[in-house]
Amino acid sequence: MWWAQGSAVAPRLALHPTGQGVSLYIPQPAINATVEEDILLSVDYSCHGIPTIEWKYTSSWGVQKIVEWKPGTQANISQSHKDRVCTFDNGSIQLFSVGVRDSGSYIVTVTERLGSSRFGTIVLHVSEILYEDLHFVAVFLAFLVAVAALLISLMWVCNKCAYKFQRKRRHKLKESTTEEIELQDVEC
Structure with missing residues (x-):
């Protein structure tokens, strides 16, 4: 169980925001998968109000925005991931039919409307059969x-x-x- 706060990742047992701000929980910071598998990049956040959730993908090719949304609204999914991503109100996303090209770091950022934000990283390694x-x-x-x-x-x-x-x-x-x-x- 991991909490991601800013750039630091520290182990914690419960999900409780301290005062104002955002708390982000990442249960599985590293995922191994095989080609054609559907993968859940699971997170959970806690904050006051409705935040903006954004996922980016980083690899040796650079940084690419995957999706951005506010829970309960339509997600703005990038063209490169259309029909391959499903969003959840807890901040998680599911990638369908992953390939080796999907290996890399996935960065989630949860931002409150007052400007407080937290980000966390999940590393995905996809291997061929x-x-x-x-x-x-x-x-x-x-x-x-x-x-x-x-x-x-x-x-x-x-x-x-x-x-x-x-x-x-x-x-x-x-x-x-x-x-x-x-x-x-x-x-x-």
């Missing part, structure tokens, strides 16, 4: 099966050769024994 890894495993298994088949074939050939060699040796041994016996018979 690595079919290449599965492909590599399949190719590696096929290679192992081929090597095993080759080794089995070589063992079979070696076994046949050894069997033929032993048969020839026995046959020669029999012939030499028979010749010795014949020679012994001749000498007698």
